Amino acid sequence: MDDENLVLILKLLQEDGQxxxxxxxxxxxxxxxxxxxxxxxxxxxxxxLRNAETVAMxxxxxxxxxxxxxxxxxxxxxxxxxxxxxxxxxxxxxxxxNGQVVPPHGALQALGDEDDFLDKLACIFVTGIENGExxxxxxETATTDQKQQPESSAWAASxxxxxxxRSGQRQQQKRNCEACGEPKxxxxxxRTPCRHEYCGGCLGRLFENAMVDETxxxxxxxxxxxxxxxxxxxxxxxxxxxxxxxAVEFSTPNRTYCHNRRCRAFVPPSRYVRDDGDEGGTAxxxxxxxxxxxxxxxxxxxxxxxxxxxxxxPLQQVIQLAREQDWQRCQNCWTMVxxxxxxxxxxxxxxxxxxxxxxxxxxxxxxEHWDEHRLLERAQQIDARDQDRDRDGxxxxxxxxxxxxxxxxxxxxxxxxxxxxxxxxxxxVAAAQQPEQEFEARLERLAQHLAAHHECEHALWGxxxxxxxxxxxxxxxxxxxxxxxxxxxxxxxxxRYHRL
Numbered sequence: 001m002d003d004e005n006l007v008l009i010l011k012l013l014q015e016d017g018q019x020x021x022x023x024x025x026x027x028x029x030x031x032x033x034x035x036x037x038x039x040x041x042x043x044x045x046x047x048x049l050r051n052a053e054t055v056a057m058x059x060x061x062x063x064x065x066x067x068x069x070x071x072x073x074x075x076x077x078x079x080x081x082x083x084x085x086x087x088x089x090x091x092x093x094x095x096x097x098n099g100q101v102v103p104p105h106g107a108l109q110a111l112g113d114e115d116d117f118l119d120k121l122a123c124i125f126v127t128g129i130e131n132g133e134x135x136x137x138x139x140e141t142a143t144t145d146q147k148q149q150p151e152s153s154a155w156a157a158s159x160x161x162x163x164x165x166r167s168g169q170r171q172q173q174k175r176n177c178e179a180c181g182e183p184k185x186x187x188x189x190x191r192t193p194c195r196h197e198y199c200g201g202c203l204g205r206l207f208e209n210a211m212v213d214e215t216x217x218x219x220x221x222x223x224x225x226x227x228x229x230x231x232x233x234x235x236x237x238x239x240x241x242x243x244x245x246x247a248v249e250f251s252t253p254n255r256t257y258c259h260n261r262r263c264r265a266f267v268p269p270s271r272y273v274r275d276d277g278d279e280g281g282t283a284x285x286x287x288x289x290x291x292x293x294x295x296x297x298x299x300x301x302x303x304x305x306x307x308x309x310x311x312x313x314p315l316q317q318v319i320q321l322a323r324e325q326d327w328q329r330c331q332n333c334w335t336m337v338x339x340x341x342x343x344x345x346x347x348x349x350x351x352x353x354x355x356x357x358x359x360x361x362x363x364x365x366x367x368e369h370w371d372e373h374r375l376l377e378r379a380q381q382i383d384a385r386d387q388d389r390d391r392d393g394x395x396x397x398x399x400x401x402x403x404x405x406x407x408x409x410x411x412x413x414x415x416x417x418x419x420x421x422x423x424x425x426x427x428x429v430a431a432a433q434q435p436e437q438e439f440e441a442r443l444e445r446l447a448q449h450l451a452a453h454h455e456c457e458h459a460l461w462g463x464x465x466x467x468x469x470x471x472x473x474x475x476x477x478x479x480x481x482x483x484x485x486x487x488x489x490x491x492x493x494x495x496r497y498h499r500l
Contacts, residue, residue, distance in 0.1 A: 003060035010053040017046045066122060116191065117230070123187035124233070177202055178221075190234045194222035196497075200234040206498060207239055211246045214349040215472075218247070221497050223458070250350065253332045256297050258288040265290040272297060328356045341378045343369050343454035370451055379446035382488045383439070389464065449486075456487035458500050464490070472499055 021042035035043075069076075174183045179202035189197040198206065198221075206226065210219040218225045232240055249255065249266045256272075258265045267286035273294075274284065285294040285303035294303035318336070322329065327338050332352035339346065344356040344367060354360060357367040461482045468481035472495040482496045483489070491500060 003056050003063070006056045007053055007060070010049050010056065014046055014049045014053070017042050017049065021046065070122075116186075120187040120233070123185070179205075188234075190231045192221040192226050193224040196221050203231060203234050204236065204239055207235060207243055209498075211243060214250055216498055217250050219498065223500065253350075254297075254334055256286040256295055256300060258286075258291060258293055259295045259300060259302050260288065260291050260293045263288060263291045263293065267295060328354070328359050330354065331359055331361070339374070341374060341381070343375075343450075344371065345369065345455060369454055375447050375450060376443065378450060379443045382446055382450075383442050446488075450488070453486040456484060456489075458484050458487070458489075458496070460485040461496065470495055 021039055024036060024038040024042060173186045175186055175189055175197055176183055177189065177199040178196040179198055182199065184199050189199055190203045191197050203226075206216075206219040206221075207228075210217040220226055228235075228240060228243060235243075248268055252269060256267045258267060265288055267288050271287050271289060272284050273287055284297045286297050287294055295301070296303050319329075321327075322336055325338070327336050328346065329336055330346075330348040330350065330352050331354060333348060333350040335348060335350070337346055337348060337356070339356045345353065345362055346356045347353050353362040355362055355365050355367050358365050462485050463480050464483050466480050467476055467478045468490055469476050470481065470492040471490050473492065475492055477492050481490050481492060484491070489500075
């Protein structure tokens with residue numbers, strides 16, 4: 001039903017309600033000046049009909065404005081792009097004259113994202129989303145029923161079937177979600193800074209997983225954070241509120257959680273207060289917003305009611321064990337970290353980067369980037385993994401190759417040849433030494449390669465046949481796994497795009 005007919009129906013209902021209200025006004029034996037229940041019911045109904053008529057007229061006006069804008073959208077977009085391109089060129093020239101080099105392409109990409117987002121808003125709130133067949137083939141199916149939309153004279157004059165404006169082409173597209181692979185209308189897909197697109201369900205799971213696993217926070221794709229504000233359209237209000245609270249928690253160094261075993265809620269710094277009984281004001285307690293308990297911000301136990309915090313014996317025992325095992329402690333969140341493989345560049349789950357040798361912020365010390373023992377151990381691990389993969393391929397090829405039938409005479413000749421080869425001992429010794437030399441040469445090349453790429457950006461990936469185990473999350477991938485061609489780390493799809 002179009003808005004014009006809807007407004008007409010609402011007006012007719014108001015007239016009928018007005019007549020019924022006038023007829024009911026003189027009935028009944030109520031005192032003068034009081035209104036009957038029937039009269040009040042018709043009065044309220046008329047008010048609701050008037051409000052509905054106002055909404056319908058406003059929506060009609062909004063759609064008219066939107067259609068008028070669409071008529072001139074291409075011309076307006078070209079003028080805007082030219083003005084912003086000129087501004088970008090001017091900024092680039094100034095940067096060059098000052099000896100700075102600034103790539104001028106970011107602004108143009110932002111313009112495309114802005115147009116795409118505005119088209120999505122128009123589809124969702126104005127024209128609606130059509131869930132019919134895909135119209136990428138160039139059919140004449142439109143995303144809206146143009147007959148039901150009021151249009152200006154300019155829009156009617158410029159309308160050509162099929163639509164030629166850019167927004168109309170985008171509104172007819174269906175694209176695949178990067179995670180689940182299902183085709184979705186373009187207005188149902190959220191675009192990340194790396195240009196990948198996710199449906200609302202998959203994007204919500206990315207944010208949910210980031211709130212549970214700190215190594216996935218903030219939610220990101222291709223190492224670029226996914227902004228919350230630009231994707232509120234595809235997330236529920238509850239998810240956005242919980243994500244903002246988690247953002248405060250994960251960004252707080254040396255966090256404090258309620259000491260109450262039944263609560264264990266995070267206490268933000270805004271709820272830190274001076275401990276009761278501490279006249280000097282040096283002791284700080286965190287007041288839980290859930291149960292009201294006070295927790296000492298130093299030892300993380302119950303508040304002491306003033307005075308210095310006593311020694312935390314269990315914590316000192318853990319610190320002593322860390323010294324014995326050569327563990328290191330993050331200086332931001334105080335989490336214990338153990339290095340099993342790789343270089344001394346550590347990235348804590350809180351995002352803080354530090355040196356594993358001294359614990360200082362990364363690149364602020366003179367420590368070695370690599371430990372020779374760990375470097376050699378990592379090279380051996382990669383080499384053994386590659387050799388197993390090569391043997392699996394050879395075994396598969398041998399199993400698929402046709403087998404030759406050996407006749408008795410040929411078998412005897414083969415036995416004689418083996419006996420003759422056994423008598424040549426120097427050749428066997430040389431053959432036995434050759435694999436060992438090749439093994440050492442491979443380890444040397446791998447060690448040099450790892451040392452050269454110890455700060456890998458994970459930009460070049462390949463695929464390896466499964467089953468393989470992800471070195472980040474520990475999950476086993478039965479079919480295939482990604483392997484970085486520079487640092488040789490193996491990662492599943494989720495870790496490659498959203499963790500590393």
